[in-house]
Amino acid sequence: MLWGFVAVIAAGFGGAGLAVILNKITRGRTPKWLTPAAAAVAMLVTAISNEYSWFAQSQANLKPGVVVVNTMETSAFYRPWTYVYPMTEGFVALDTNTLADHPSGAGRVTGDLYLFGRWANTEHLQVLFDCPTGRTLPMIPGENYDTVTTEDFPDAGGDSQMITAACQGREGK
Structure with a gap:
């Protein structure tokens, strides 16, 4: 649970960072809402991915038999x-x-x-x-x-x- 939370926070920073880089490349022409929106989308996608991958990871960790x-x-x-x-x-x-x-x-x-x-x-x-x-x-x-x-x-x-x-x-x- 802790690592899932850390992954979501890191994804938020990564999404916001990409938006900031895009803003620098376009010399400030991106809308102001893009940075928080990119962070939110990255966090949501990571949370959904964690939810769906849980079963496959748990199944892979089962002992033989x-x-x-x-x-x-x-x-x-x-x-x-x-x-x-x-x-x-x-x-x-x-x-x-x-x-x-x-x-x-x-x-x-x-x-x-x-x-x-x-x-x-x-x-x-x-x-x-x-x-x-x-x-x-x-x-x-x-x-x-x-x-x-x-x-x-x-x-x-x-x-x-x-x-x-x-x-x-x-x-x-």
């Missing part, structure tokens, strides 16, 4: 450009390195999910995947899930990409 299984894209009236190209404000990643067969067998797998947000702390969640039915069950730390049955899983309708990644990831090991 961690795959993105879902993204949360948003649009907002105060960011009109997001209606043309929605901005990714968060994503869910599955750590395939942590996938393990569940003691109950029956095609069940446990694994770790991470929830990343643009301006939020990363959340960790351990999930039990029931591969045959395509259901998921978030696991509460300290609870025993060794004797879980199909009835313990909420209704189907989970994220199919996440379930597919978990079930195929375990088969590949």
